[in-house]
Amino acid sequence: xxxxxxxxxxxxxxxxxxxxxxxxxxxxxxxxxxxxxxxxxxxxxxxxxxxxxxxxxxxxxxxxxxxxxxxxxxxxxxxxxxxxxxxxxxxxxxxxxxxxxxxx
Amino acid sequence: xxxxxxxxxxxxxxxxxxxxxxxxxxxxxxxxxxxxxxxxxxxxxxxxxxxxxxxxxxxxxxxxxxxxxxxxxxxxxxxxxxxxxxxxxxxxxxxxxxxxxxxxxxxxxxxxxxxxxxxxxxxxxxxxxxxxxxxxxxxxxxxxxxxxxxxxxxxxxxxxxxxxxxxxxxxxxxxxxxxxxxxxxxxxxxxxxxxxxxxxxxxxxxxxxxxxxxxxxxxxxxxxxxxxxxxxxxxxxxxxxxxxxxxxxxxxxxxxxxxxxxxxxxxxxxxxxxxxxxxxxxxxxxxxxxxxxxxxxxxxxxxxxxxxxxxxxxxxxxxxxxxxxxxxxxxxxxxxxxxxxxxxxxxxxxxxxxxxxxxxxxxxxxxxxxxxxxxxxxxxxxxxxxxxxxxxxxxxxxxxxxxxxxxxxxxxxxxxxxxxxxxxxxxxxxxxxxxxxxxxxxxxxxxxxxxxxxxxxxxxxxxxxxxxxxxxxxxxxxxxxxxxxxxxxxxxxxxxxxxxxxxxxxxxxxxxxx
Numbered sequence: 001x002x003x004x005x006x007x008x009x010x011x012x013x014x015x016x017x018x019x020x021x022x023x024x025x026x027x028x029x030x031x032x033x034x035x036x037x038x039x040x041x042x043x044x045x046x047x048x049x050x051x052x053x054x055x056x057x058x059x060x061x062x063x064x065x066x067x068x069x070x071x072x073x074x075x076x077x078x079x080x081x082x083x084x085x086x087x088x089x090x091x092x093x094x095x096x097x098x099x100x101x102x103x104x
Numbered sequence: 105x106x107x108x109x110x111x112x113x114x115x116x117x118x119x120x121x122x123x124x125x126x127x128x129x130x131x132x133x134x135x136x137x138x139x140x141x142x143x144x145x146x147x148x149x150x151x152x153x154x155x156x157x158x159x160x161x162x163x164x165x166x167x168x169x170x171x172x173x174x175x176x177x178x179x180x181x182x183x184x185x186x187x188x189x190x191x192x193x194x195x196x197x198x199x200x201x202x203x204x205x206x207x208x209x210x211x212x213x214x215x216x217x218x219x220x221x222x223x224x225x226x227x228x229x230x231x232x233x234x235x236x237x238x239x240x241x242x243x244x245x246x247x248x249x250x251x252x253x254x255x256x257x258x259x260x261x262x263x264x265x266x267x268x269x270x271x272x273x274x275x276x277x278x279x280x281x282x283x284x285x286x287x288x289x290x291x292x293x294x295x296x297x298x299x300x301x302x303x304x305x306x307x308x309x310x311x312x313x314x315x316x317x318x319x320x321x322x323x324x325x326x327x328x329x330x331x332x333x334x335x336x337x338x339x340x341x342x343x344x345x346x347x348x349x350x351x352x353x354x355x356x357x358x359x360x361x362x363x364x365x366x367x368x369x370x371x372x373x374x375x376x377x378x379x380x381x382x383x384x385x386x387x388x389x390x391x392x393x394x395x396x397x398x399x400x401x402x403x404x405x406x407x408x409x410x411x412x413x414x415x416x417x418x419x420x421x422x423x424x425x426x427x428x429x430x431x432x433x434x435x436x437x438x439x440x441x442x443x444x445x446x447x448x449x450x451x452x453x454x455x456x457x458x459x460x461x462x463x464x465x466x467x468x469x470x471x472x473x474x475x476x477x478x479x480x481x482x483x484x485x486x487x488x489x490x491x492x493x494x495x496x497x498x499x500x501x502x503x504x505x506x507x508x509x510x511x512x513x514x515x516x517x518x519x520x521x522x523x524x525x526x527x528x529x530x531x532x533x534x535x536x537x538x539x540x541x542x543x544x545x546x547x548x549x550x551x552x553x554x555x556x557x558x559x560x561x562x563x564x565x566x567x568x569x570x571x572x573x574x575x576x577x578x579x580x581x582x583x584x585x586x587x588x589x590x591x592x593x594x595x596x597x598x599x600x601x602x603x604x605x606x607x608x609x610x611x612x613x614x615x616x617x618x
Contacts, residue, residue, distance in 0.1 A: 006384055009434050011466040012506075012538035016382045016434035021409055022325070023440070024433060030472035043308045069307050093309045 035078060036103040043095045044068030046088045053085045063101055064088070075100060121159050121176045125200025133200050138271060138293060139337050141181050141198035144231055148194065148341045149185035156183040158216065163209040168240040175202050178209040179234075182217040184226075187348050190360075193221035196231035199271050203235030206277070210238070211248025218255040225354035227264040229344065232281060233271030249276050256283035261454035264351045266344060269294035269320075269330070270337060282329065285451055286347060286403070289320035289330040290340050296323055296330075321406075328407040328440060346401055350415040350422045351455065358456050359422035364396035371398050373587045377464075381503045381530060381570075384430040387412055387462060390502065391425050394418070394460075394591045400425070403448060408440035410469075413448040415457070418595055424452035427462035428513065437509055438469035439482040446485035446616075453493035458598050461514040463501040466535060468508060483512065484617040490518045492614060496601030498594055501525040501572065501581065507534050516580045521604065522597040523581045524590070525572035531580070536566045 006017040048065040051057065061077045064086065077083075082104040088094060122142070124130065130140055139147065145154055163170065163178050179201035184193050195217050197204040214230070221228035237245035259265055260283065267281035268288045272295045281287045281296070289296075297318035304310050304317070316322065323330035332347070334340035352359045371393035377385050392398040395416030402414035409432040414425055426445050428435035452459050468479065490497070490512070498521060499514045510531055514520045525531065533539065541548070544561040551557035568574075575581045585593050 006431075011434060011436060011470065012535050013541060014382065014466065014535040014537045016384070016430070016466060018384050018430060018434040019432055021432055024469075027471065027473045030476075043310065045309075095309070 036081075038063070038075060038078065038100045038102065040066060040075075040094050040096055040098045040100055042066070042068040042073070043098075044073070044093070046090055046092045046094065046100075047072065049086055049088075049090055051083055051086065053083060055083050057081065057083055066094075066100070077103070079103065118159065124176055124198050125202070129200035136293075138199070138233070140200065141196040141204075141231065141233065144268075144270065144337065144341075145181055145183065145185075145194055145196050147338065148229060148344060149187060149192070150189065153185040154183055154194075155185065156181060158182055158213045161209050161213055163207050163241070165207060165238075165241050165244070167242075170240050173202075175207075177201065178207060178213065179204050180206075180210045180213050182213045184217075184220070187345055190348070190353060191224070191226050192229060192348075193217045193224075193226055194229045194231070197234040197271075199233040199235070202238065204233050204271070205235050205238035206245050206248050207238035207241040208244040208248050211245070211251055214248075215251050215255055218252065218259065221263055222255070222259045225263055225356065227266060227348065227351065227353060228259065228284075229266045229268065230280065230284070231268045231270055232273040232277065233269075234277060235272060236275050236277055246276070249280070252280050253283060256280055260285070261355055261450075263354050264348075264455065266347070268340065268344065269296055270340075271295070272314075274298070274300055274318075278329075286332065287323070287330040288332045288334065288340050288344060289323055290334045290337055291320045293337065294320040294323070294330070324404075324406040326407070328404065328444060331404050333406055347415075350401060350417070352422070352457070355454055355456065361420040362417070364399075364417050364420050366397075367393050367395060367591065368398035373590060377502060377528070377587070379528060381464075381528075384434070386431050387427040387429050387435070387464065387502075390462060391416060391427060394594065395423075396420065404444055408438075408444040410435055410438065411441035411445050413445055418460075418591075418598060421598065422457050423598065424448060424457045424459050425462065426459060426514070428465040428509075430464055433469060435465045436467060436469040437465060437483060437486065437512060438474055439477045439479050442479070442482045442484075442486045442512075446489040449486075449489035449493055453489070453495050456495055458496035458498065458601065459493060459514065460594055461497070461499040461520075463499060463505045463510070463513040464503040465506070465509040465513065466504055467506050481617045483508075486512050487518065488614070488616045490514045490520075492608075492616075494604070494606055494608065496598055496604050497521050498597045498601075499523045500585075500590060500594065501529040501531060503528050503530060504535070505529065505531045507532075521601050524583050524585045524593055524597075525575070525581045526587055526590075527572065527584055529572035529575075529581075529584075530570040531572055531575040532569045536562050536570050539569070540565045 008015045009018045044066045047067045050062050057077045059079050062074045064075050066073045084102045084104045086101045087099050161178050180197050182195040195214050265284035266286050267284045278296050295314045295318050301312050324333040332343045373393040376389045391400045400416045412427040412429045516523050540561040548554050548558045572584050
């Protein structure tokens with residue numbers, strides 16, 4: 001017996017038997033961005049951290065410096081709030097999309 | 105005799121220059137699994153047909169002790185020759201000479217042969233194997249690249265331009281191939297990228313090998329930058345010759361009509377396609393059942409496989425095929441497949457190659473990633489390319505042609521010259537299931553047994569609309585044909601279109617959704 005190499009694939013409520021390509025298989029499911037989680041927008045190195053966990057901060061207060069492509073990027077609070085935790089350490093090299101800190 | 109002495113001296117000079125970067129550098133090249141630039145040129149061209157120019161060109165750089173350095177041929181070979189007996193221009197960067205780096209003399213040689221190819225209306229083959237700009241020549245080498253890009257653009261759509269990546273091709277250098285019509289790569293040998301692994305590592309901290317970043321497979325399967333993948337240089341050269349067999353020499357010519365044979369009867373068009381529109385088949389077998397000798401030359405075989413593009417001969421004349429491929433993602437249109445087919449259509453249109461479209465698709469690929477990747481503007485390229493094309497355009501609807509996909513796949517409305525449909529064709533705004541659920545929403549919800557009602561309504565819809573006759577009644581399709589008539593009918597359509605002459609509104613150029 002041969003193994004069926006096709007899978008069911010739905011387009012407009014109809015199932016088609018077909019194969020999936022790598023790009024489709026590797027696609028990332030979309031997630032709504034949580035404004036209370038601060039991600040790195042570029043890979044780089046954490047060179048300085050200015051705040052402590054639990055600190056009450058205002059929108060625009062600097063949290064840390066992420067050095068990337070020889071630029072020192074100040075990552076700031078996007079809103080007023082209490083900083084729950086900084087999730088990186090000084091000197092840490094991080095990729096893009098890495099969680100830097102979260103807000104309560 | 106004095107003349108003889110001069111001939112001897114000439115021969116001696118030539119012999120020296122022909123050694124390129126010298127024995128040691130050649131050994132290194134060979135150790136990397138690469139052929140030398142000269143061997144590559146000779147392998148592509150017909151035996152004994154190569155005529156070289158600018159052999160004695162030398163650079164005139166002075167800085168950084170360059171005045172003390174002699175670089176034979178300045179690291180590039182240019183010339184003319186023939187392929188399958190037809191004239192062609194060629195250049196090959198010689199990695200054994202200063203890493204094939206591009207300085208102003210090197211660039212001038214390339215632009216000289218490019219100018220020839222455009223002036224004489226013959227294809228250009230460029231073999232890229234270079235470490236990049238010759239840093240010692242500074243801004244002169246940048247100027248050189250710019251001159252090449254400009255000529256690539258000028259010649260685009262006038263003569264076929266072929267790039268062969270047989271070594272590194274990095275930084276700005278990649279844009280010459282990107283501007284040409286077809287890019288050939290060889291596994292483990294070709295490397296193309298804008299910024300290399302080292303820069304990526306220092307700047308971004310990401311570690312990746314050259315092969316994983318910009319190797320032959322990456323560009324054939326992921327980026328779509330390359331069109332033909334080969335395991336070896338020799339296989340690559342065979343592919344180039346095969347491609348040239350299908351191409352006209354310029355935009356003012358038609359492809360070479362060559363005597364060819366009938367399709368191989370083992371590709372039986374009546375057997376390939378399952379009746380159930382949800383069942384898959386390989387559309388390339390349908391193409392093989394139509395073209396001379398069943399010889400279909402696929403382009404970008406490994407990228408965006410949900411659409412199939414390529415060349416075949418029909419009674420000796422080259423035609424381009426654009427076909428939905430039901431075995432991959434059910435043949436949907438998406439960002440990549442629209443890009444891939446739109447560019448191919450424009451190539452065919454530029455070079456007087458009739459386009460045959462085989463339609464069987466359920467629609468567009470749904471998904472956030474597609475929407476956010478710009479499927480609107482990419483999908484629009486396909487509509488643009490078909491609408492703009494003035495070569496003979498023939499469409500055959502094999503099974504499904506739903507919704508926007510029906511319009512996009514060279515429908516009558518985009519000015520297809522001939523649209524045929526098989527009796528199995530379903531031309532409708534969407535598939536029966538989806539349509540019935542919307543149209544009969546109330547009846548289904550109000551029924552005692554909604555599922556039974558739904559199935560009944562789907563059947564009703566299928567009966568009424570899942571056929572070619574509604575579209576035929578409006579003249580959107582010209583004939584319903586039996587599968588076994590397809591070759592004959594297409595061939596006739598191409599024949600009667602051979603004097604096609606339509607004029608478009610006068611404009612400098614359109615603005616396609618690039």
